[in-house]
Amino acid sequence: MNFLTINALSVFALLMAMIGMYLLGQKLAQRLRPTDEEKGGSASETAVFSMLGLLLGFTFFGAASRLEDRRHLVTQEANDIGTAWLRLDMLPAEAQPALRQLFRDYTSARIAAFRDVEDLQATRVALEQSAKLQSQIWTAAVGAVRSPDAAPQSAMLLLPALNAMIDITTTRTASTENHPPQIVYYMLGCFGLIAALLTGYNTRTMGPRAWFNISLFSVVVAMTLAVILDLEYPRRGLIRVDAIDQVLLDVRSAMDR
Helix, strand or coil, X not given: CCHHHHHHHHHHHHHHHHHHHHHHHHXXXXXXXXXXXXXXXXXXXXXXXXXXXXXXXXXXXXXXHHHHHHHHHHHHHHHHHHHHHHHHHHCCHHHHHHHHHHHHHHHHHHHHHCCCCCCHHHHHHHHHHHHHHHHHHHHHHHHHHCCCCCCCCXXXXXXXXXXXXXXXXXXXXXXXXXXXXXXXXXHHHHHHHHHHHHHHHCCCCCCHHHHHHXXXXXXXXXXXXXXXXXXXXXXXXXXXXXXXXXXXXXXXXHCCC
């Protein structure tokens, strides 16, 4: 079952659960509050709705911020690879062809690693291949800068660029695992259900207006949670960061010129 299906089912389940809690709240009101004398909001209801709004707001903001960070990391990796590629010119001519081919293979592996994250096997193979190529590139570069024909400043300029190119891969991998604790999502769902229960408790009749209110409230909460999850997994849902991969593709194309 893919991410989109799971997300859609989760939204539908939360939507139905909130409507069910609303109806339960009405039943409780009819049993515990037989008259309308005590009808109205309470401090507890205000606190629940306020907490729900704060959780949704902060979680949405965090997810959107992490999405932008992931986009910037792709651009940063493209810049790091491009910088290291240009600094290969400082190496002896005989050492450059092999290293440039390693760079081409490495950049292709990095593109493949994030092309289809739903295919775990292909992603794992691409990541392992890029790690092996990193080691080969570093070993070849260290040997090349020690050559008597290498420019005096080649080690000072090339090796830090290679180090940055390697380090960014760890940062990008870690960013894909950077999500809020699961308890945050459980709290969002629980507060949504409690808010629906309290709303039903303060609505004695289930007329058209009441149906409209609870349906709209449930849809807004469920859809907001769905968008948050989509933002957190931007290579699996409807919100994608695939377009930013074009900068890496451009770097790879430039290597063949």
